[in-house]
Amino acid sequence: MTKTRQLIVFSLLALAMAGLGGGGAWWWLKGRAPAGDTAQAPAKPVYDKQEYKYISLDKVIVMLRGQAGEPMAHYLAVDLVFKAPAEKERIVKEHLPLLRSVAVSALSTYPLEKASKMTIAELAADINAAYQASYERDRKEQPFVEALIGKLIIE
The missing domain is CATH 3.30.479.30 (Band 7 domain)
Structure with a gap:
């Protein structure tokens, strides 16, 4: 194999590993999110209405x-x-x-x-x-x- 070909193969492998790592992280974090919370909207502050x-x-x-x-x-x-x-x-x-x-x-x-x-x-x-x-x-x-x-x- 030529040096250029080795560099291309190595780059493709690195890109594939990064994609698999990112996909795995997304899947793991998605599983930890509460049910029905897909957008993760910021929580509204709770105000005390007591006088x-x-x-x-x-x-x-x-x-x-x-x-x-x-x-x-x-x-x-x-x-x-x-x-x-x-x-x-x-x-x-x-x-x-x-x-x-x-x-x-x-x-x-x-x-x-x-x-x-x-x-x-x-x-x-x-x-x-x-x-x-x-x-x-x-x-x-x-x-x-x-x-x-x-x-x-x-x-």
Whole structure:
């Protein structure tokens, strides 16, 4: 065989192998697709149609624990916002003194170093966990979906 003929045969074999590989991949991926999903249209986002009210709890102030012998006291001030279904707005407003107390209990355990290094999301997650634990302990349904942080000051 001449060199040109060998090159043509090798090219045809490589093309055939690539075609078989591509066809095999297509067949395998087609078998993994859900039934009836041929075009794989993008999923439409699901919107929450529930009406919510936002109830604020302003000026929750807590003294942070400092190092022993530290001359200055440090404080954390936070404004909370409760996202509640519209029909439970009145219940959340009635629970505001309890909600303030639970927030103070949860936040007063933080030393200054830990509180200043936490992100808003981490702090909100800890506060929400404290609220869930409080309502579970009292065997009551939590009247709000989540507590959000509207303002945070650490000094």
